[in-house]
Amino acid sequence: MKLKDLKVVIVGGGSSYTPGIVQALIASRDRFDFSELILYDIDNQRNDDMLLIVEYQIGKEGLEHCITVNATSDPKIAFTQADFIFSQIRVGGLKMREQDEKIPLKHGLVGQETCGLGGFSYGLRTIKEILNIVEYVQIYAPEAWILNYTNPETIVSEAVRRAFPRIKMINACDMTISIEETIARNYGYDRKNWIPVYYGLNHFGWYKSIYDKSLDRDIMPEILERLKNEGLKVASFNEGDTTWQEAWEMMAKIVTNFPDAVPNNYLEYYLYSEETVEKMDLNYTRANMVMDSRERRTKIMAEKIRNHVGGNILDFNFGEHGQYIVDMAVSILNDDHGRYMLIVENKGAIPNLRDDAMVEVPSYVGRTGVEPISLRFEIDDFHKGLMEAQNAAEKLLVDAYFEESYDKALKAFTLNQTVPNANVAKKVLDEFIVANEGYWPKLK
Ligand SMILES: NC(=O)c1ccc[n+]([C@@H]2O[C@H](COP(=O)([O-])OP(=O)(O)OC[C@H]3O[C@@H](n4cnc5c(N)ncnc54)[C@H](O)[C@@H]3O)[C@@H](O)[C@H]2O)c1
Numbered sequence: 001m002k003l004k005d006l007k008v009v010i011v012g013g014g015s016s017y018t019p020g021i022v023q024a025l026i027a028s029r030d031r032f033d034f035s036e037l038i039l040y041d042i043d044n045q046r047n048d049d050m051l052l053i054v055e056y057q058i059g060k061e062g063l064e065h066c067i068t069v070n071a072t073s074d075p076k077i078a079f080t081q082a083d084f085i086f087s088q089i090r091v092g093g094l095k096m097r098e099q100d101e102k103i104p105l106k107h108g109l110v111g112q113e114t115c116g117l118g119g120f121s122y123g124l125r126t127i128k129e130i131l132n133i134v135e136y137v138q139i140y141a142p143e144a145w146i147l148n149y150t151n152p153e154t155i156v157s158e159a160v161r162r163a164f165p166r167i168k169m170i171n172a173c174d175m176t177i178s179i180e181e182t183i184a185r186n187y188g189y190d191r192k193n194w195i196p197v198y199y200g201l202n203h204f205g206w207y208k209s210i211y212d213k214s215l216d217r218d219i220m221p222e223i224l225e226r227l228k229n230e231g232l233k234v235a236s237f238n239e240g241d242t243t244w245q246e247a248w249e250m251m252a253k254i255v256t257n258f259p260d261a262v263p264n265n266y267l268e269y270y271l272y273s274e275e276t277v278e279k280m281d282l283n284y285t286r287a288n289m290v291m292d293s294r295e296r297r298t299k300i301m302a303e304k305i306r307n308h309v310g311g312n313i314l315d316f317n318f319g320e321h322g323q324y325i326v327d328m329a330v331s332i333l334n335d336d337h338g339r340y341m342l343i344v345e346n347k348g349a350i351p352n353l354r355d356d357a358m359v360e361v362p363s364y365v366g367r368t369g370v371e372p373i374s375l376r377f378e379i380d381d382f383h384k385g386l387m388e389a390q391n392a393a394e395k396l397l398v399d400a401y402f403e404e405s406y407d408k409a410l411k412a413f414t415l416n417q418t419v420p421n422a423n424v425a426k427k428v429l430d431e432f433i434v435a436n437e438g439y440w441p442k443l444k
């Protein structure tokens, strides 16, 4: 493997997460020696705007002579001789995310981008594009590592597992980092001292223990107590974001009712679907918020650079998101065996769950890839039951994609735990088929 002068490709270069990734890449140059950065996107306008921002970031650090940056929509140019590929696409953009959220919500169901039927709609749209990208990598850079965080992750990674079982791809989500960081900042801990044991599906899991090395004990019992008694406030990187504030408040509720484990916040959509629906506004969902905030701020940054406006141009803060992705790349390159929560094929990691489920468990990352940690305990029936139903629904959805099967899709929609009956499942599925024309396979 090449260790220096690396070529990095950001797939979905126009994503508003790109500046955060670039900031982390720049900050990690002593551990990750890259000299070429490619923004690859199918939307040239977004990609060109981002090129301006990234060039500005690199120029600001005086690195324009050591790092070349280019934007392209040509896969051959993008992937040839690539070493690392970061994948962050949103198929259909935020306009389709709006449909994912609003169609179920219209029927009184959870309207969310990765949970519930919105996640299934997004999944059926995304599989084809991710498989295309993996195919390009096989053709132009078969030795490259793909770090994937495109959502909905369990569905995407299940499809890739079936189509490319040996691909060098790491599936990662920053949510556990964000949960840990928010808890640590609220209660005065340092997450860097933690060895957490976590298990689940993506956006659907629980902490079993959190061992703090500096205190020499499992601090989960005291965290559970504080969650119940003090609640959880939004950390500075999500400050002013009401959706995140509400999500952290719901964590306290989950723990009050189920006091044996710190949950992933996304479980609120499954455990309290009715309550989350009541808080949603059919005329203004999360997609609208993101368009009016993150997307707008990105456009303003590009505009200011284009118009040579001086002063403080850069305006983004995604907490640990970018650094987490880059740390994983560093861990591969330097064979560091860093420990991350990753989405992997179970194969016994959770002993009493089917082997071919894509689960999220602690894993080491090194030069040869991912080494998942076997939990060596059986998970309880409550978590197991929830996970098995969710996993079966996701597997049926991926079957529906490969078999172009309406029957499998309807079963997946009906089994989704945010759905009360098959009638409403069918109505939402039929509306999604129309809304996703040109994106979904033709279900027969
Ligand atoms: N797992 C995580 O921790 C995590 C965290 C943040 C974001 N994400 C995911 O990252 C992705 C990007 O999110 P965003 O809000 O920045 O979306 P966005 O719409 O702002 O940006 C995505 C970009 O992908 C491009 N794109 C779409 N299809 C493409 C294709 N086939 N090939 C190349 N480019 C393509 C779009 O043109 C767009 O510029 C989403 O899937 C999101 O869910 C994951």
Ligand SMILES: O=P(O)(O)OC[C@H]1O[C@H](O[C@H]2[C@H](O)[C@@H](O)[C@@H](O)O[C@@H]2CO)[C@H](O)[C@@H](O)[C@@H]1O
Pocket: 151, 173, 174, 175, 178, 237, 238, 286, 290, 317, 318, 319, 320, 321
């Ligand atoms: O609604 P969005 O698009 O703002 O966020 C959806 C994503 O939420 C999680 O990522 C968080 C991250 O955990 C937090 O630290 C901070 O950086 O905000 C991110 C979102 O902006 C989740 O893990 C992702 O999968 C979602 O895409």
Ligand SMILES: [Mn+2]
Pocket: 173, 174, 175, 203
């Ligand atoms: Mn995630």
